[in-house]
Amino acid sequence: MEKQARIYVAGHRGMVGSAIIRKLQAEGYTTIITRTSSELDLRDQAAVASFFEQERPEYVFLAAAKVGGIMANNTYRAEFLYDNLMIESNIIHQAYKTSVKKLLFLGSSCIYPKLAPQPLKEEYLLSGFLESTNEPYAIAKITGIKLCESYRSQYGCDFISAMPTNLYGPNDNYDLQGSHVLPALIRKFHEAKINNQPTVEVWGTGSPMREFLHADDLADACFFLMEHYNDELFVNIGTGEDVTIREVAELIKEIVGFEGELRWNTEKPDGTPRKLMDVSRLHNMGWKHTTELKEGLERTYQDFLANEVLYVE
Numbered sequence: 251m252e253k254q255a256r257i258y259v260a261g262h263r264g265m266v267g268s269a270i271i272r273k274l275q276a277e278g279y280t281t282i283i284t285r286t287s288s289e290l291d292l293r294d295q296a297a298v299a300s301f302f303e304q305e306r307p308e309y310v311f312l313a314a315a316k317v318g319g320i321m322a323n324n325t326y327r328a329e330f331l332y333d334n335l336m337i338e339s340n341i342i343h344q345a346y347k348t349s350v351k352k353l354l355f356l357g358s359s360c361i362y363p364k365l366a367p368q369p370l371k372e373e374y375l376l377s378g379f380l381e382s383t384n385e386p387y388a389i390a391k392i393t394g395i396k397l398c399e400s401y402r403s404q405y406g407c408d409f410i411s412a413m414p415t416n417l418y419g420p421n422d423n424y425d426l427q428g429s430h431v432l433p434a435l436i437r438k439f440h441e442a443k444i445n446n447q448p449t450v451e452v453w454g455t456g457s458p459m460r461e462f463l464h465a466d467d468l469a470d471a472c473f474f475l476m477e478h479y480n481d482e483l484f485v486n487i488g489t490g491e492d493v494t495i496r497e498v499a500e501l502i503k504e505i506v507g508f509e510g511e512l513r514w515n516t517e518k519p520d521g522t523p524r525k526l527m528d529v530s531r532l533h534n535m536g537w538k539h540t541t542e543l544k545e546g547l548e549r550t551y552q553d554f555l556a557n558e559v560l561y562v563e
Contacts, residue, residue, distance in 0.1 A: 251279070251309055251352075251476060258283040258307035260292065260341055261314030265421045266356060266414075269469035270311050277473065283307055293336035302344035310345050310353040311472060312338060312394075316387075317358075318423070319430045320453075320521050323384040334390035342397045346407050354476055355398050355411045357391040357484065359461075359525050360384045369490065369528035372413075372483055381522045395484050402482055410479055412472060415488035415527045418546065419465030420553045424561040432462065432547070435499055436554055437562065439506040448510045450503075453518035456496030461488050461526050464541040464550075474537045488527035489539045495520075501544060505551050 251257065257274060261267035262284040274282055283305050290301055292314055316333040323330055338355065345353045362370045363378030375395070380388045391413075398409035418432040426434055435452070442450045471487045479485060493501075499512060532538075541549075554561060 253278050254281055255279070255308045255351075256281045256283060256306065257309045257311070258305065259311045259313065260337075261312075263287075263421070264313060264315075264317075265417060265419055265423070265465050266468060267311070267313040268421045269419060269465035270313060270472055272466070273469040273473050292340060293333055295336075295340050298340040298344050299347070302348045306348055307345075308351045309476065310341065310350050311476070312341050312353060312355045314341070315356075315391075317430075319434065320383050320519055321427060323387050327386045330384075331386035331390050334387065335393060338390070338394040338397060342394070342401060342409065345409070346401050346405055351408065352476060353398070353407070353409045354472055355394050355409065356472070357394055357411060357413045358387070359413055359415050359486075359488070359527060360388045360522075361391050361395070361413060362525070364522050368524050369526040370486065371528045372486055372531065375484075383519060383521060398484075399482050408480060410475060410481070411484035412475055412487050413484055413527070414468050414471075415461040415463050415486075415525070417463055417465050417468055418550055420550070420557075421465075422550070422561075424554070431460070431495065432498070432502070432550070433554075435502045436506065436547075436551055439503055439508040440551075440554065440558075442510060443506055443508045449513045450508065450510060451513050451515050452495070452499050453515055454495065454520040455516050456494060456499065456514055458495050458520045458522065459492045459524040459526065460495060460498070461490070461492040462498070462543055462546070463488050463539060464546040467539040467541050470540075471532065471537055474535075478535060485532055486527040486529050487532060488529045490527065490529045490533070492524065492526045493543065498543070502547060502551075505544075505547055
């Protein structure tokens with residue numbers, strides 16, 4: 251990508267999009283195009299078409315999505331399916347219509363079957379049943395992959411896809427009704443600490459294993475792929491290392507400084523037993539993460555403290 255290239259980052263206010271913006275700015279890119287959701291509803295086909303005709307981006311990072319944790323995914327099933335289908339369909343189609351040079355679509359590790367062999371290889375897509383709680387979201391993300399593959403096959407578009415593992419970092423969602431596990435735990439432990447609560451409730455048994463990647467590492471990987479990758483098959487992005495929910499809860503408890511007890515609510519769902527990504531393809535290309543979990547969580551908690559008013563309003 252030329253330094254003056256017109257680059258559209260869809261979803262620039264979210265954790266992933268904002269990390270991509272930081273990476274592009276650090277690399278010296280000067281023409282970054284953004285729109286807030288109030289300025290452009292990505293579910294609106296005509297509005298997205300008008301935007302692409304007007305702005306004519308040369309490169310697109312498709313990081314916009316409706317996202318959430320187990321509760322949000324399972325409660326708002328229709329919204330998670332419809333909104334994500336519309337967002338990705340509109341952007342990918344208009345990228346084709348306006349001859350975008352290259353597009354990177356970001357999915358999620360939840361695309362893999364619930365009981366797929368571990369670690370998760372890219373070839374395991376569509377080889378079994380999905381986890382029921384986030385099936386609509388997963389189907390939408392699988393559709394995004396297939397859209398990129400199909401536009402590449404039929405029209406020769408240089409559209410690529412990447413599947414990140416579980417993410418955390420600045421600009422995460424700390425709403426307890428819709429957030430993922432790490433921001434939820436950070437907020438729970440922080441509020442329990444300042445309110446001198448004796449216990450913190452954590453969902454499930456603590457036994458599921460999860461892999462976590464810092465958003466800045468993801469942005470670095472996305473930039474790397476945009477520069478170096480041109481094939482049809484999507485690419486896993488992760489650390490290749492995982493921990494139990496119990497281990498990560500204990501780690502966050504330590505970082506926050508909460509001295510009470512954990513109370514595991516085993517009536518709540520665990521979700522998929524394990525989701526470890528096989529990242530050998532990305533490693534073989536020459537990219538590897540640089541932020542280890544403890545360091546990343548310490549930085550994330552400091553960011554939470556600095557922006558608490560914004561995050562929990």
